[in-house]
Amino acid sequence: MLFQRYGTFTGGIDLPDEKQATLDLPIAPIARPERLRVSLSPCGGQAGEVLVEAGQRVQAGQRLARAASPSGVDVFAPLSGRVASTVTVKIAFGDEFAAVPAVELDRLSDPPNVEVLPRQEGDFRDLSSQELRERLAEGHLVMGRRPPCSLSGWIERARRHDCHTLIANVMENQPMVTADHRLLVEHGEDVVRGLAILGRAVEARELVLAVDQRRVSQYRRLLSASRQHDVSRIALSHKYPTGADAILVKILTRRETPPGQSTLAVRAGVVDAATCLAACHWVLGGRRQLGRVLTLSGPGIRRPGNYYVPFGAPCFELAEGWTKTLVHGGPMTGLLTPQEAVVSPATEALLALDTPVGAVPRPCIRCGWCTDHCPARLNVAQLNDEYELNLVNSARKAGVMACVECGICSYVCPAGLPLTSRVKQLKRTIRLIRSRLPLLAGMVS
Numbered sequence: 001m002l003f004q005r006y007g008t009f010t011g012g013i014d015l016p017d018e019k020q021a022t023l024d025l026p027i028a029p030i031a032r033p034e035r036l037r038v039s040l041s042p043c044g045g046q047a048g049e050v051l052v053e054a055g056q057r058v059q060a061g062q063r064l065a066r067a068a069s070p071s072g073v074d075v076f077a078p079l080s081g082r083v084a085s086t087v088t089v090k091i092a093f094g095d096e097f098a099a100v101p102a103v104e105l106d107r108l109s110d111p112p113n114v115e116v117l118p119r120q121e122g123d124f125r126d127l128s129s130q131e132l133r134e135r136l137a138e139g140h141l142v143m144g145r146r147p148p149c150s151l152s153g154w155i156e157r158a159r160r161h162d163c164h165t166l167i168a169n170v171m172e173n174q175p176m177v178t179a180d181h182r183l184l185v186e187h188g189e190d191v192v193r194g195l196a197i198l199g200r201a202v203e204a205r206e207l208v209l210a211v212d213q214r215r216v217s218q219y220r221r222l223l224s225a226s227r228q229h230d231v232s233r234i235a236l237s238h239k240y241p242t243g244a245d246a247i248l249v250k251i252l253t254r255r256e257t258p259p260g261q262s263t264l265a266v267r268a269g270v271v272d273a274a275t276c277l278a279a280c281h282w283v284l285g286g287r288r289q290l291g292r293v294l295t296l297s298g299p300g301i302r303r304p305g306n307y308y309v310p311f312g313a314p315c316f317e318l319a320e321g322w323t324k325t326l327v328h329g330g331p332m333t334g335l336l337t338p339q340e341a342v343v344s345p346a347t348e349a350l351l352a353l354d355t356p357v358g359a360v361p362r363p364c365i366r367c368g369w370c371t372d373h374c375p376a377r378l379n380v381a382q383l384n385d386e387y388e389l390n391l392v393n394s395a396r397k398a399g400v401m402a403c404v405e406c407g408i409c410s411y412v413c414p415a416g417l418p419l420t421s422r423v424k425q426l427k428r429t430i431r432l433i434r435s436r437l438p439l440l441a442g443m444v445s
């Protein structure tokens with residue numbers, strides 16, 4: 001059997017696939033950008049200490065900045081070029097963009113190409129867990145998920161939670177996004193080996209590769225690597241949002257993630273394909289994580305595809321003059337891209353869409369669709385009432401923190417209500433009260 005098939009969950013929705021434009025297009029290098037604006041705090045927090053000065057020429061892979069804290073990572077030049085200046089850019093953290101300082105490089109050379117993703121030879125199994133963790137720490141790798149964080153920091157958190165199951169989540173079940181699928185088709189063996197490296201570093205007892213059941217026939221090349229490294233291959237329904245971490249963990253392990261917490265709370269870690277590949281390339285090939293594969297698609301893109309793009313490439317330049325809606329991420333959970341945004345480890349896709357923004361919502365008609373489809377089984381219409389009446393504690397009691405931020409409620413609402421952003425706002429308010437006002441936290445804990 002290629003992949004074992006598993007069950008599904010209550011709620012959710014069958015979305016149109018809409019991946020045809022890029023699904024079968026091999027990963028290609030993006031045309032060399034005019035300049036790169038490389039974030040000095042790729043994991044948020046304080047900007048790193050800059051080690052270069054204006055006018056200096058730097059080589060690809062050269063250290064540009066040293067992390068300001070143990071939770072950060074050092075920053076490296078994605079391409080060779082000249083240090084032009086220090087600027088401010090925006091990169092995606094969680095559910096918003098944040099302004100961060102960056103080093104601008106111009107007069108670039110060494111165009112990125114797929115040679116940066118060659119298959120890696122060698123083995124890591126003679127390295128102990130401790131040696132692997134030290135090796136990964138030297139790589140200063142960033143997890144390719146929102147919010148981005150230091151991979152080494154995440155490994156330490158996973159170990160503190162005694163992570164039993166480590167899952168490579170390659171469900172990618174939002175429409176139009178195909179970057180992880182192409183990584184698995186073209187670099188599946190290295191993705192699997194990266195998962196095994198991370199599994200050993202975390203000291204997980206079980207490794208799982210979770211994919212969309214419609215694509216399994218294209219993943220034959222990774223079979224021997226997955227057998228060699230004892231990785232279970234699981235094919236799941238494409239129903240959205242099977243790929244939401246808490247939903248995926250519940251399907252695979254039957255463990256329920258406590259509302260508002262990471263899946264590590266139930267001893268399950270979730271990583272993405274790009275992070276697995278980066279771990280493999282660093283540990284086996286000594287190749288730094290200087291860019292990522294992302295999907296460029298939508299009606300506004302002249303040459304849709306899956307591209308390897310260096311970090312710091314300005315997002316709108318990749319969209320070649322598109323001035324309307326540019327979505328950063330998948331269409332269900334993505335963010336509107338600001339002009340100053342640059343590619344970061346969390347940029348899985350850039351979608352140039354014609355979608356009108358800012359349609360005026362109408363009053364709720366009590367159709368119940370939002371609640372019927374909510375995978376967290378929340379009464380979303382009631383949460384919307386609580387948002388409008390500022391009844392934060394009622395929303396907390398109704399379980400709002402269990403929301404997985406999938407975007408379905410907004411997608412199905414015939415009244416055009418921005419339900420997902422309202423639910424997220426309720427969650428933010430509860431978190432803020434818990435963190436800033438501990439004496440009042442009992443009211444919303």
Ligand code: SF4
Nearest residue numbers: 374403404406407409
């Ligand atoms: S309330 Fe949250 S989990 Fe439920 S449909 Fe809306 S975004 Fe998804």
Ligand code: SF4
Nearest residue numbers: 364365367368370413
């Ligand atoms: S889907 Fe929209 S209109 Fe229907 S119950 Fe939910 S909030 Fe109201």
